[in-house]
Amino acid sequence: MSSWDTAGLTVLMCVAWQALFLGFHILLHSKQLKDALSPSFPAHLAPSYFVSLVHATVVSVRGLQMFVALLDAPPDVMFSAGLTLYSDPRISTVERTACVFMAYLVYDLIHVSVSYPKLGGMDMILHHLAFLMAALLSLHYHMLHFPFCWLVLAEMSTVFLNLRWFAIKALSEPHQRDFQQRVLSFLNVLLAVTFGLTRVIVYGVGLAHLALHLDYIQAPPRFVAIGVFVLLVAGYCLNILWFRKIIMIWNKTRRVGNSKTEAREAPKPSAQLNGVIRTHDFTPASKKAS
Numbered sequence: 220m221s222s223w224d225t226a227g228l229t230v231l232m233c234v235a236w237q238a239l240f241l242g243f244h245i246l247l248h249s250k251q252l253k254d255a256l257s258p259s260f261p262a263h264l265a266p267s268y269f270v271s272l273v274h275a276t277v278v279s280v281r282g283l284q285m286f287v288a289l290l291d292a293p294p295d296v297m298f299s300a301g302l303t304l305y306s307d308p309r310i311s312t313v314e315r316t317a318c319v320f321m322a323y324l325v326y327d328l329i330h331v332s333v334s335y336p337k338l339g340g341m342d343m344i345l346h347h348l349a350f351l352m353a354a355l356l357s358l359h360y361h362m363l364h365f366p367f368c369w370l371v372l373a374e375m376s377t378v379f380l381n382l383r384w385f386a387i388k389a390l391s392e393p394h395q396r397d398f399q400q401r402v403l404s405f406l407n408v409l410l411a412v413t414f415g416l417t418r419v420i421v422y423g424v425g426l427a428h429l430a431l432h433l434d435y436i437q438a439p440p441r442f443v444a445i446g447v448f449v450l451l452v453a454g455y456c457l458n459i460l461w462f463r464k465i466i467m468i469w470n471k472t473r474r475v476g477n478s479k480t481e482a483r484e485a486p487k488p489s490a491q492l493n494g495v496i497r498t499h500d501f502t503p504a505s506k507k508a509s
Contacts, residue, residue, distance in 0.1 A: 220315065225314070225318055232319050239269075240270050241266075243269045257389070267327075267334070269381075275381065279377075281316050286365075295435060296309060297435070313364045314364075316371075317357070320371065325351070342457065353451065362437065362447075376414035379410040426451060426452065
């Protein structure tokens with residue numbers, strides 16, 4: 220993709236993400252849904268979580284497809300387009316998807332900043348800025364196509380993170396608590412498993428694989444490839460920190476739920492998980508990215 224194609228698609232998708240946000244906002248404020256939802260349901264925050272859910276579902280599926288497609292690709296396609304830039308359709312597919320992710324990062328960074336700290340803290344803002352920079356460099360130099368695929372798989376965990384938020388907020392009435400706890404217990408397991416698998420194991424193996432193939436990256440200034448690699452290592456460290464918090468809060472929730480009386484307070488510690496992370500990685504393109 221040319222620079223103009225990248226810019227045009229990114230702007231178009233920024234508009235699309237914002238349109239989806241506004242559409243869900245209008246839907247939530249319709250009379251029918253207002254009457255159906257609990258008065259305590261935070262309708263002003265729900266559109267951001269809904270857009271994140273849609274984004275994470277779409278990109279994680281797309282990421283898995285691209286990951287499989289590039290498994291048998293030669294190193295120059297995996298890490299740096301070189302002369303194959305316009306001859307291998309897999310590269311253009313990855314870069315178009317990367318533009319969609321980068322657009323989401325820009326959209327979400329604006330919302331997180333405006334609503335700070337309700338949608339995310341400073342770690343979220345720094346996370347978005349770091350991966351946005353990595354994405355811009357990777358798209359500009361047409362590199363890191365395979366790393367983009369395994370990084371975007373991390374959006375699988377965002378799906379369950381956002382579903383948890385809706386379960387906590389939409390099933391908050393006293394008569395719904397038992398059902399809420401069963402739903403949250405199921406989603407907690409899925410979140411921990413997908414987060415650990417994609418953001419700790421796959422990400423870690425991917426970093427090691429990338430470190431062994433840095434010489435294949437054909438970015439003109441050598442420091443660009445090294446800089447993006449450092450950003451990815453920093454992102455991995457942040458994932459480890461988040462995963463540790465997820466496990467700690469999950470264990471706390473399980474302990475609280477041991478007695479029937481204490482179980483009624485479980486939504487409080489459960490809700491903390493959504494304060495740890497809400498939307499995940501965008502990654503170098505090759506937003507990431509979630």
